[in-house]
Amino acid sequence: MSNAMSNAASPVTPMTDVAKSRFVSNVAANACYIVLNTTIMLWYIPFLVNHLGVAAYGMIALANSLVMYGALVGTSLNVSISRFLAIDLNKGNTAGANGTFNTGLALSAIACSILLVPAAILTYFLPALFNVPAGLERAAQFLFASVGAAFLVTILSSNFGVASLIKHRFDLRNIVNSLTLLTRVGIIALCFIAWPATLWYVAAAFVIAAMIGLAGDVVVWRRLAPELHLNYRNIDRHHFRALSNLGSWSAVNQTGTLLLMQVDLLIVNAMFGAEMTGRYGAVLLFPALINTLTEAVVTVLSPAIMARYAAGDIDGMRRIACHSVKLLSVALALPAGLLCGFGAPLLHLWLGPQFAQLNVLLILLVGHLAVNLAVRPLFYVVTAYNQVKVQGLLTLALGLANIGLAIALARWSGWGVAGVAAAAAIVWTLKNCLFMSSFCATLLRLPWWSFYTPLTAGALGTLAVAFAGRLVSQFWWPPSWLALGAMVATIAVLYSIAAYFFCLNRADRELLWSVVKGRSRA
Structure with missing residues (x-):
C-alpha cells in the first residue's frame, strides 16, 4: 500500500505555518459569509412564508431534510478524501495525492449514479409517503427531484472544493458559497416578484445554483492545486480500498448524525401534518x-x-x-x-x-x-x-x-x-x-x-x-x-x-x- 494510505506519521514539514498565518483571515472570511447568510436567511424565510404559505414552505424544508440522507454519501466520501489528500500533500507525495483525488472523484461518480435510483423512487411516491398540501403534489415532486439533483452535483463539486480546505484558502471557498447562495435566493426572489409564487421556481433555482457552485469549485481547484490532474489512469485499487473503508464507516456515522439532527422534520410531518412542518422548519x-x-x-x-x-x-x-x-x-x-x-x-x-x-x-x-x-x-x-x-x-x-x-x-x-x-x-x-x-x-x-x-x-x-x-x-x-x-x-x-x-x-x-x-x- 502506498505511503499516502499509511497511518504512520513521519517527521516532515507540513503546512502548519500556512495554517497559523491564515487562521485569522480564514475565520474572518467565514465570518463574512455567516453575516451574509444570516442576513439573507432572516429576510428569505419570512419572504417564502408570506408568498407561499406555511404549508408550502414546509415542503422546501422537508425536501432539504430528505435529500440530506442521500448527501451523507457525498459527505462521507469528502471526509475520507480530505484526510488522505491532506496527508499526501503535507508529505509532498504528489503521485499519491493524484491517486487519492482521481479515485475519490470516481467513487463520487459511482455514488451519484447509485443514488439516482432511490431518488427517483422517492420522488414518484412522495405524495403517498408524506403529508403534502392539496394541489401541490406535482410541484412538490419536482421540488424534491431538483433539490436531489442539486445535492448530487454538490457531491461531485466537493471533490474539487476540498482544495480550498487543504490549502487554507477559505476566502475563495466562501466566495463560491456566496455566489451559490445569492444565485439561488436571487432567482427565487426575481421570479416571485415577476410572476405568481410557486414551488416550481424554487426547484429550478436549486439546480442552477448548484451548477454555479460546481463551476466555482473547479476554477478554485485549478488555481490552488495545479499539481492535481484529472486522469483516469491514476485511479488506484489501493486508494479505492482505503477511501472506501474510511468512507463507509464515515457514512455509518453520518447516518446516525442525520437520525439525530434531521429526522425531526420527517416525524413532525408524519405526526402533525404539513402546516406544523412549515412552522417547525422556520424555527x-x-x-x-x-x-x-x-x-x-x-x-x-x-x-x-x-x-x-x-x-x-x-x-x-x-x-x-x-x-x-x-x-x-x-x-x-x-x-x-x-x-x-x-x-x-x-x-x-x-x-x-x-x-x-x-x-x-x-x-x-x-x-x-x-x-x-x-x-x-x-x-x-x-x-x-x-x-x-x-x-x-x-x-x-x-x-x-x-x-x-x-x-x-x-x-x-x-x-x-x-x-x-x-x-x-x-x-x-x-x-x-x-x-x-x-x-x-x-x-x-x-x-x-x-x-x-x-x-x-x-x-x-x-x-x-x-x-x-x-x-x-x-x-x-x-x-x-x-x-x-x-x-x-x-x-x-x-x-x-x-x-x-x-x-x-x-x-x-x-x-x-x-x-x-x-x-x-x-
Missing part, C-alpha cells in the same frame, strides 16, 4: 445558524489538525483540541443563551404573534448547542486517527434510539412537537458528553474527563445568559427590533466581560489575543 433556522457559526471556526481547524497528524505533532493536536473546545463552549453559550432568553419576542417580531408560542420549541432546539457543537473539533481528531468505526456504530445506535424516543415523547408524553426536539437534545448530549469527549481524550492520551470542565462552563454560561434574557424580556417586553437589539447587546457585553475574566485562564487569554493579532500559536 430550525436558528440552530442552523449557530451550526454555521461553529463551522466558521471549526473548518479552519481541520487542515491544521491533519497537518500536525501528518507531522507526528501530537502535542500540537492536544493544544488545538483543548483550547478550541473550551473557547467554543464559552463562546457558543452567548448565542444559545440569547435565543433561549429572547425567543418569544424574537419570533413575535420576525414571523408574527402566532409564532411566539414556539418559544419552548426554540429553547429545546438551541439550549444544548453550547455543549454539543463545542466538541466538533474533536471529530477531526477521530478522522485523523482513522478511528471512525466505533464512533459511527455508536452514533447510528443512538440515532435509532432518538427516533423511538421522539415518537414516544411526542405521542404519549403530551409534549407534541416539543417532544421531538427534546429527544434529539437528550440523545445528542449523551453521545457527545459521555462518549465523544472521553474517546477523543483517550486518543490524545489525556485523562478521559479532560473535556468535561470546558463543556460544563458552556452549559452554565447558556443558563446564565438565558435567565438574564428571560428576566429582562418579562419586565420590559421589546416592542421593536431596536429595543430587542439594545437588550441583546447589553447582555452580550456583560457576558463577554464575565466570561473573559472568570471562564478563561491565562493560557486561554494569551491564545485568544494571539489569534486576534494574527499570531496564532495553536
Whole structure:
C-alpha cells in the first residue's frame, strides 16, 4: 500500500505555518459569509412564508431534510478524501495525492449514479409517503427531484472544493458559497416578484445554483492545486480500498448524525401534518445558524489538525483540541443563551404573534448547542486517527434510539412537537458528553474527563445568559427590533466581560489575543 494510505506519521514539514498565518483571515472570511447568510436567511424565510404559505414552505424544508440522507454519501466520501489528500500533500507525495483525488472523484461518480435510483423512487411516491398540501403534489415532486439533483452535483463539486480546505484558502471557498447562495435566493426572489409564487421556481433555482457552485469549485481547484490532474489512469485499487473503508464507516456515522439532527422534520410531518412542518422548519433556522457559526471556526481547524497528524505533532493536536473546545463552549453559550432568553419576542417580531408560542420549541432546539457543537473539533481528531468505526456504530445506535424516543415523547408524553426536539437534545448530549469527549481524550492520551470542565462552563454560561434574557424580556417586553437589539447587546457585553475574566485562564487569554493579532500559536 502506498505511503499516502499509511497511518504512520513521519517527521516532515507540513503546512502548519500556512495554517497559523491564515487562521485569522480564514475565520474572518467565514465570518463574512455567516453575516451574509444570516442576513439573507432572516429576510428569505419570512419572504417564502408570506408568498407561499406555511404549508408550502414546509415542503422546501422537508425536501432539504430528505435529500440530506442521500448527501451523507457525498459527505462521507469528502471526509475520507480530505484526510488522505491532506496527508499526501503535507508529505509532498504528489503521485499519491493524484491517486487519492482521481479515485475519490470516481467513487463520487459511482455514488451519484447509485443514488439516482432511490431518488427517483422517492420522488414518484412522495405524495403517498408524506403529508403534502392539496394541489401541490406535482410541484412538490419536482421540488424534491431538483433539490436531489442539486445535492448530487454538490457531491461531485466537493471533490474539487476540498482544495480550498487543504490549502487554507477559505476566502475563495466562501466566495463560491456566496455566489451559490445569492444565485439561488436571487432567482427565487426575481421570479416571485415577476410572476405568481410557486414551488416550481424554487426547484429550478436549486439546480442552477448548484451548477454555479460546481463551476466555482473547479476554477478554485485549478488555481490552488495545479499539481492535481484529472486522469483516469491514476485511479488506484489501493486508494479505492482505503477511501472506501474510511468512507463507509464515515457514512455509518453520518447516518446516525442525520437520525439525530434531521429526522425531526420527517416525524413532525408524519405526526402533525404539513402546516406544523412549515412552522417547525422556520424555527430550525436558528440552530442552523449557530451550526454555521461553529463551522466558521471549526473548518479552519481541520487542515491544521491533519497537518500536525501528518507531522507526528501530537502535542500540537492536544493544544488545538483543548483550547478550541473550551473557547467554543464559552463562546457558543452567548448565542444559545440569547435565543433561549429572547425567543418569544424574537419570533413575535420576525414571523408574527402566532409564532411566539414556539418559544419552548426554540429553547429545546438551541439550549444544548453550547455543549454539543463545542466538541466538533474533536471529530477531526477521530478522522485523523482513522478511528471512525466505533464512533459511527455508536452514533447510528443512538440515532435509532432518538427516533423511538421522539415518537414516544411526542405521542404519549403530551409534549407534541416539543417532544421531538427534546429527544434529539437528550440523545445528542449523551453521545457527545459521555462518549465523544472521553474517546477523543483517550486518543490524545489525556485523562478521559479532560473535556468535561470546558463543556460544563458552556452549559452554565447558556443558563446564565438565558435567565438574564428571560428576566429582562418579562419586565420590559421589546416592542421593536431596536429595543430587542439594545437588550441583546447589553447582555452580550456583560457576558463577554464575565466570561473573559472568570471562564478563561491565562493560557486561554494569551491564545485568544494571539489569534486576534494574527499570531496564532495553536
